[in-house]
Amino acid sequence: MILRNTLKRVNDNRDQMNRIQQHLASQKRVEKPSDDPLSFSRASRYRNALDQNKQFLENIKAADAWAGTTNESLNQFYDYISQAVDIASRGADGSSDADIRASMAITVKGMLDDVINLSNTKYMGKSVFAGTLTNEAEPFELNGNVVTYNGNDDKITRKLARNVSEDINITGQQLVDSGMYTGFLELIAGLESNDVTRIQNSMDTLKQANERISGLSSSIGSLRSNMSLLKGRLTTLNVNLQSYISDEEDTNMENEIVKFKSQETAYQAALQSASEVMQLNILNYLG
């Protein structure tokens, strides 16, 4: 009886030490559901949220790169249009004659080629200004004095947080609607035909286009600053989630080591008392 009781106590002690040792070695208090069902389910819910947030951060990273490319192109449009306005104002000036205007027309044509090229900008092989028809290699085509848009006016939507979805693209149609291409074409026509009124009209169109383009650019800018706020929020949230998970799952070293030490003492005491109890025997005293 003494033997059985002692064995059980010693075994219990050793099991406990074993468990604590496992917690210490794996640094995890909860590995399997049965270690602590409540903590396990909480931790896995947090981990689920963490996984989603990590994905949202990925989404933001991709959306931001896309928006960055868009923004850069918009800024260049702005520069080209400003230059064109500049040329137009010189072209409308009475000091220019037909020859000067013809040479100006050639410069502006070159600029329009650049603008068309820029309108066909690609990010990772996808046309940026083609609506959702991103596989279109040349959404914008210049044939003589006609600009054709082959994309659509659809928005690309990205999910950036649990309840946040944002349109991240500027469609080609928005560029067309800005009057940028019409302005360039009008300017070229005005310069070629030496028509000052037409040049002045085109200048108005171009100025308006510039305002619209800078409007688009600022909408992309605010999208990007939005995303950077979201990114900051998600990153903080993830740090918090990580610490919740760790609270639920990880071994509290100080705690466990103290427990281990006290368990060790208990184990040694159990062993020692066991050895002494087993030596207690009447045979020692019978002569």
Next chain:
Amino acid sequence: MPISKILETGKRSLLAYQSAINTTSSNIANVNNPNYTRRRAELTQLITGYNSLGLSEDDSLRLRQRYAEKQWWHENQFLGQFDTNSMLLNQIENSFAEDTQSGISSLLGEFWNAWSDLANDPDSVYARNLLRDKAKLLTDGFQRVHSDLINLQEQIVPEIRSTANDINQKTSRLAEINERLLMGKSKDLLDERDGIIADLSKMIDIKIKEKENGTVSVFADGLLLVSDDEVNKMEVGMTTVDGRNRVEVYLADGHKPLTISTGSIGAMIKTHNETIPYYLKKLDDLAKSIADKVNELHRTGENLNGTTNISFFADDVSGAADFRLNSSIENDTSLIASHLVGEGEGSGNLAQAISDLQNERVLNGNTINDYYTATVSELGNQIKENDSLKSSQELIVQQLQNERDSVSAVSIDEEMTKMVQYQQAYQAAAKIVTTVNQMVDTILSLK
């Protein structure tokens, strides 16, 4: 009073103490035999003046604590149940492998994120192939857990059979013992009988009726397993209910299956017939609802080739076992729909919508991830509860064993003390014989 009577008493005392020391030595010899019941030399007959020559071995008493013994046999069944249950439940938990990267919850997370990756880059072959691979990992994960559980379930059957065989051997031996006890009591047979009953009580819920002559009747679920020298053997049979295998235990002479819920065999039957099917069903529901919900959305979408109404997972998924991708999607990832009908290929709206399924309460008001987490936590709870029951049951059984042992077990201290006591009595008896001898000499020398 004749002097020879005193001599006779002396002789009887010598024989009695010799027999008492014999009993003591038999006790000491069996100090580590768990089935042995301590015996005590019954010296009262010496005084009542039976006309026998001292005490024979048969006159010693088996010392029992009947109440503790019965309680012990009763509680043993639960210990056997919790013990076996603990082992089996842990195996079920291991099948889910939630402590590794291949657990379904992390595979699910990767699966949903792969859809979102596709939404970021709808026309990329890379994102499509990645999604297919993650989906395959997920379906493989379900199939692996499913087949692990089925394997475990199948492995339990031979285990039940061998336990039933073990029970049959033990009941047959009890019948043999009964038969011999009918011819006359033997303490060694009684010890063996009690040992067998103790073993038996861990395996199955039994009721014991002991008769005056030491023979026992053993009942399980109200039916006789052993009665006198007859034994009713257990048989294990398989049936199929609703497509799931059930294992049942019958008696050789009966057709109605026994209801056994405790003991190690009870735990095995319950795990085989109830626990594993329960978790299999949960897994099936989960697999089926993932397949249905994803397919439902996927069919409304359009792929890069402009075709629509294609399922992502196979259409006939009925559970975890046949959870798999649509084979045409598996062979050609460009068939994976990523945008809604009419949208350009740059839109990832459909892929994102599928990824968003993870937040929808599609399964009895739970999200898919929550349902899975709840399932494994439930298992965890079951294990935890069983383990705490097991350790308290261990204490109860140990307590009862201690109680029984306080009467039935051999204590060397006690035996040695008794030996000294008997030895002194033996010496005294010898002294009496010597003294009587001297007295007779004294008488004879009177002339």
